[in-house]
Amino acid sequence: MEKKRGTIVAIVVALILAVISLGVAFAAFSTQLNINGTATVQQSSWNIFFASASNGSKPSSAGTLPAANITEHGSASSTLASLSADNFSWAATLTAPGDYVIYTFYARNTGSFNAKVRSTLSPNVTCTYADTTSAQTFCNSHVTYGIYKNEACTQAVTADDPLNSNSSAQYWVKVMLLDNFATNGSDLPTQAVTVTAPAVSVYYDQN
């Protein structure tokens, strides 16, 4: 009898120990997943500048645009044509209706990234008479000024115009005294008119 009771107790104890053991074994399950990687950043550059030729080097300082890049029509004459890496400044004298001056130069992209025009500085000329009074009304009616992407100066440079890596875009800046005066000349200027335009600015973004 005692032997049977002892056997039963031993079995119960063994079952309890087995359950405990299983519990300990459950807590040990785990797995580590490994994620091994490398990332490389290749050398790159952002380099857009003005140049006087399609393969011209980047100007280290402002220089005079070559005469070959300047067209003076009629009695017009250019008095300033300064080109630097990021700035073109000009000045001209227009004497007779129909006079115009055209400057041509290039924007070069020698960087790694394609670019596109984000915007251009809206060309607004300011005009003054020799006695320093405003001639703006006169200019608004008779003077045009713009930056163009074709030699005929009919297509203005606009946003989203591309300038891909390792390429150049030719620009033409034209200022003109329109031939649209009254036949009796009543609206011809009585004094010399100085026309001033801000520096041409073209803003680029990565494309």
Added chain:
Amino acid sequence: MEKEKKRQVIAIIITVVLSIISLGVAFAVFSGTLNINGTATVDTIKWDMYFTTANDGEKPSESTTIPSGNIQISNIDPNVTPTVTATGSMVATTLTWDAIFRTPGDRVMYTVYVKNGGTFNAKVTDVNMPIPTCTIKTGTAQQEAETRVCGHIHYGLYNDTAGSSAVAVDQTIPAGTTKAYYLIAWLDTNWAQDGSDLPTETVKTNQISATVSFGQN
């Protein structure tokens, strides 16, 4: 008289003792057996967590290339063309990836799956994503360049394609199911506008050894 009384007392005592003994014997004779009969069954026990290339994919026993359909390249700026070259492979519990970035904003996303092929529910117990480091070459300028460029490289393991929900501790994968994870790496756009801090030489990270650990849920 005295002798007789003593003899009677002894007899009574003996009788009582014998009675007690008899009772004990009687108790010992009354008994029964209660039987405990039963059987224990041990079901199949399995613990198996691994990478796979598809929701119903098998466990890769040898290095398996991540399919091109599981690798998406893009640029953070939707208007910029991505210039990323990316490859990857996996075997069992190891995922290996490599990405080449050329333009700020370049981004790559690997779609991978973790399968719980065991009989226990699992949960994430640890996530370790070390910050990338780059080999520093000699020369102060190169050191500065590599340190600076390295800080523009980012990566992580996510639950979603947008990279907004990172894999984290206590997230679960029930037994017998598969979960999709997205390993996303990118080159940020926090560079000088004039490009003056772009790398002048190619910069590569040291191996990034990240881990995700699972335990029983």
